């Protein structure tokens with residue numbers, strides 16, 4: 001069963017209850033992901049991108065089939081184990097940033113480390129590093145409301161990366177950003193992907209993102225329509 | 234746990250005005266209950282001491298027919314003081330009081346009064362009986378200030394007193410107001426005059442007799458005496474205790490309303506928070522918190538209102554209440570309106586037990602109303618929360 005892949009998805013289906021019947025959002029997905037990928041899941045609205053990402057992120061469970069993330073079958077994890085997996089191995093980036101508005105940039109980035117129970121001195125250094133990666137060392141005590149959208153998303157990237165997770169899942173990370181900011185964000189993530197071999201999986205239909213990713217998985221009506229590696233550059 | 238505390242505090246302070254409104258109302262609830270209870274406790278203490286020193290002593294013996302609420306039995310409620318009781322009087326641990334009814338006629342009016350005979354040499358009650366000097370041969374009497382006001386009598390005035398002796402025969406004489414005393418205890422003041430015991434005994438043809446005998450304070454032994462009933466302090470102060478209890482109950486209603494308001498506001502804040510902060514909740518779960526931990530975080534946030542309210546209440550409450558405890562509070566009403574002792578200046582008494590109990594009750598209640606809506610989080614699907622779609 002353990003294929004040596006970072007993530008293995010087998011015959012995955014996801015149904016949602018819909019009135020009396022059910023709606024199939026994912027309809028038989030087979031995929032594998034390896035360490036260090038920089039991959040985009042691309043598809044029109046409603047094709048199931050978010051649903052797939054949520055299952056990989058152990059926020060949701062498969063209805064049929066399997067999703068094995070770092071050797072753990074998502075559907076079989078208890079609430080505690082799933083939380084532990086997310087806490088230690090996964091980082092999330094959301095379309096709407098989802099920062100804590102009442103906390104400073106520093107505190108937002110520090111949050112995952114507090115959850116991990118890391119001591120104050122180490123925490124301080126790690127937050128400092130993460131803010132350096134995204135180029136926000138001069139905004140540590142600002143609050144999200146005082147930042148631009150691009151800066152907010154960079155805070156979110158720092159928050160996702162600060163604990164050096166194995167996998168970063170990013171759902172439409174550039175949807176709220178203009179072109180210049182989108183490129184900046186993507187370059188930042190690309191750099192981190194190179195530096196730490198962190199696996200990045202995006203859900204997107206943004207052309208700008210598509211220009212950066214090295215593997216494109218096309219999703220249509222809950223099925224993989226195309227899966228291609230881009231070898232150039 | 235410390236993290237939840239830290240995080241909750243940040244979130245709460247960050248929420249700004251709403252938090253402070255809740256905290257202010259809750260702190261009012263705190264201060265009002267402590268203040269109100271403090272006044273009642275202070276009043277209770279003052280009234281107790283006053284009642285004991287002016288009227289109750291350390292307990293009393295009542296002639297078996299005596300019933301202060303039944304004026305028709307008063308003429309039968311007297312008996313000679315003999316045996317053990319007489320010895321106790323001799324030792325100064327008991328003082329006899331003879332009570333009867335009469336009428337005075339100050340400036341042509343007619344006033345029904347209780348006549349009480351007290352030993353001028355007694356040291357047991359605070360009644361200034363020493364003012365009843367019998368040297369000049371006439372009959373001296375002392376009255377309280379409220380009696381003086383209602384009868385318009387002044388020191389040195391003479392007034393006619395009429396009474397019935399033990400055989401039912403009417404008699405009248407002139408008495409002289411030898412002094413006016415001030416007391417907080419209405420039951421030794423209103424509608425009564427105090428005469429020297431021996432004079433009253435003569436007038437009533439009841440030598441050596443008494444209606445009640447007052448023990449000295451902190452008297453411990455109450456030997457039984459035939460024809461006399463022992464009335465301990467619990468009995469003598471029961472009326473006062475009941476009045477204070479009913480005042481306490483009245484205050485609790487006010488406090489209950491304040492508490493309800495505060496708790497409702499916190500409950501509302503919590504319910505709103507859980508709707509408005511769905512994405513945040515989803516984010517917490519995505520970052521690796523279990524839903525249990527998120528519930529704990531939100532509950533802590535709500536419960537923290539009580540912590541902040543305690544601090545805020547302390548900031549303005551301690552100086553305010555301490556000032557009152559030192560300077561006292563003056564009341565425009567007179568004690569006789571309540572039928573029990575009430576000083577013009579009350580010194581509230583704030584017990585540590587009262588304060589701790591209040592803080593505990595507020596903390597627990599706040600935690601419950603915070604937890605109640607937060608439970609909903611435990612049933613939330615994190616994916617729905619992240620989409621902010623929960624209704």
Ligand SMILES: Nc1ncnc2c1ncn2[C@@H]1O[C@H](COP(=O)(O)OP(=O)(O)OP(=O)(O)O)[C@@H](O)[C@H]1O
Nearest residue numbers: 016017023025043044045046047048049050051052
């Ligand atoms: N909790 C749910 N209950 C019912 N239906 C759902 C639920 N979540 C998703 N769906 C449905 O499943 C389908 C796939 O949704 P999903 O959010 O994965 O799409 P998506 O590809 O991310 O779309 P978008 O680009 O708009 O974000 C949609 O039709 C959606 O309505």
Ligand SMILES: [Mg+2]
Nearest residue numbers: 049050051203
């Ligand atoms: Mg989506």
